[in-house]
């Protein structure tokens with residue numbers, strides 16, 4: 001059993017705290033957001049993540065997990081402190097480190113004994129050294145500490161399973177002994193542990209996210225070409241994915257990547273490169289292709305509906321991907337803004353994010369389920385591939401609509417089937433079917 005403080009109870013921090021507690025450690029999870037901490041003390045989760053509520057309550061009941069807003073209280077007796085605060089994009093695309101700075105200052109002022117400071121936030125290369133400088137400068141008296149980078153690779157929606165079954169743990173530090181102590185904490189996860197230097201560990205996180213974003217933009221570029229040449233990108237991706245050098249993941253063509261990580265991390269890496277006089281040519285293309293997906297979806301709607309003025313459009317799904325309530329950089333919200341600017345009336349349904357979305361965009365009318373959403377719509381747009389959309393009664397949906405028009409931003413349905421059902425349907429990159437019939441066709 002080790003004593004651990006986790007700073008930040010967001011998607012990464014709360015999952016990290018709950019999982020380390022579940023592994024038998026004593027964890028204090030800290031946040032400056034008093035509402036979140038008060039909620040957690042009452043058992044109310046600040047985020048939606050499958051399995052999290054049960055794991056948190058089990059570990060609170062066992063006395064291994066507690067919550068506080070006080071750094072002094074949390075750090076008393078802690079051997080490790082994990083920083084898991086947000087690092088959003090700044091104005092020029094650089095990572096904004098104000099929360100990391102504040103956390104480092106607070107740790108420095110409150111620490112009462114030797115500490116290993118482990119950074120889980122995604123931070124620009126060199127931040128580990130900078131954190132060490134901040135801690136040294138803010139300590140009331142010198143107390144030994146080490147900084148270790150431990151970038152987080154979990155995905156929202158499967159965060160607990162990703163944390164517990166990582167593909168690898170990457171640790172970076174100039175202090176080998178400290179890195180090995182952090183490695184010990186991760187031994188129960190039974191994954192390869194790589195220990196490297198601080199800067200390299202920080203870079204591994206950006207390079208990994210940029211590579212995954214590149215895969216998504218790559219398949220979206222292929223989708224564009226498929227559309228022009230009459231091939232089906234879903235089949236193309238499946239055929240490519242069998243090759244172990246390529247792999248099947250991150251090859252879904254459609255609306256592109258969103259969320260709180262890929263967009264900001266690709267931007268931040270490009271910014272780091274440009275700052276040092278390097279031209280991040282590929283990263284620029286990845287970002288341009290991604291931004292274009294949202295424009296293309298609106299263009300498909302224009303082609304099907306003519307003007308969007310006064311059309312009622314229903315958005316199926318609002319979050320950037322299924323199984324999360326995260327709306328940061330969600331393509332649906334970007335698309336909603338464009339559609340509203342073109343004079344459309346918007347309705348939406350999402351299984352978990354409607355309340356949060358309504359407060360961000362009160363112009364959108366929320367519906368109780370997909371069938372209520374379809375009522376009177378001139379078009380439906382699939383923005384998120386929630387499981388519950390995979391087996392909809394599409395005839396019932398069609399009957400409820402004013403016009404049977406659907407643009408499928410996640411290639412959830414089969415164009416031939418949609419055409420047979422009488423929909424005017426457009427996916428992304430679906431070209432022609434195996435029977436040679438155009439798959440983007442209007443009703444048979």
Ligand code: NAD
Nearest residue numbers: 008009010011012031032085086087099102103121122152
């Ligand atoms: P988040 O916004 O969900 O949570 C951050 C939390 O930190 C918030 O609750 C906030 O109140 C708190 N906070 C801010 N300043 C603080 C301070 N000074 N002291 C204490 N608490 C403070 O963020 P997140 O999505 O969990 O991401 C955290 C970091 O992990 C980011 O760098 C992100 O890039 C990285 N990351 C995120 C994911 C993901 O899927 N969300 C995956 C891997 C890595």
